[in-house]
Amino acid sequence: NAGVTQTPKFRILKIGQSMTLQCTQDMNHNYMYWYRQDPGMGLKLIYYSVGAGITDKGEVPNGYNVSRSTTEDFPLRLELAAPSQTSVYFCASTDPQGTGANVLTFGAGSRLTVL
């Protein structure tokens, strides 16, 4: 199993450009998440989804959009890139039905630089 796959691994954007970070998982997990990680700041939740067609905001949703049309895919869209969005982005998924806890499986991350 591939687990959680993120693309691209690296990207440089100019201010005002748009792009989509792709995330797909092959574990049939209903819950999926997008986090960003800035140096020394830990992981901040951007958006999450508990199933196809259902999304909700996390701690830092401004400047981002998401959609969840299938169980497998959870893309993150940046509409007008700003330098403050320079960060490492992690996608994660979980199925809490086993333990009841959200034990997350993370992707390898996407490093985004906005210049």
Next chain:
Amino acid sequence: SQKIEQNSEALNIQEGKTATLTCNYTNYSPAYLQWYRQDPGRGPVFLLLIRENEKEKRKERLKVTFDTTLKQSLFHITASQPADSATYLCALDIKGGFKTIFGAGTRLFVKA
């Protein structure tokens, strides 16, 4: 305000010693507390979780304690090895919700 706090300073210990990392939280009611390991350039990897009604959990050289009165968890690595060098993240599953909230992590260096 709601906070999860981990030691921001790196922890340096000698190989063979026990490493102890601390996670404190305020104004959260977690159903579970989790610990993850993160290596440079990689995503976090789940290590252990402990439920709100559990005091202690062990897995091989790892031990986690959870005190909901003190709002604190301690994460211990016994007989530490250089390969244990990484950043360790504390995370809370909030009751009644779908979110997992992370602390900033503590960097551990184990010297041979």
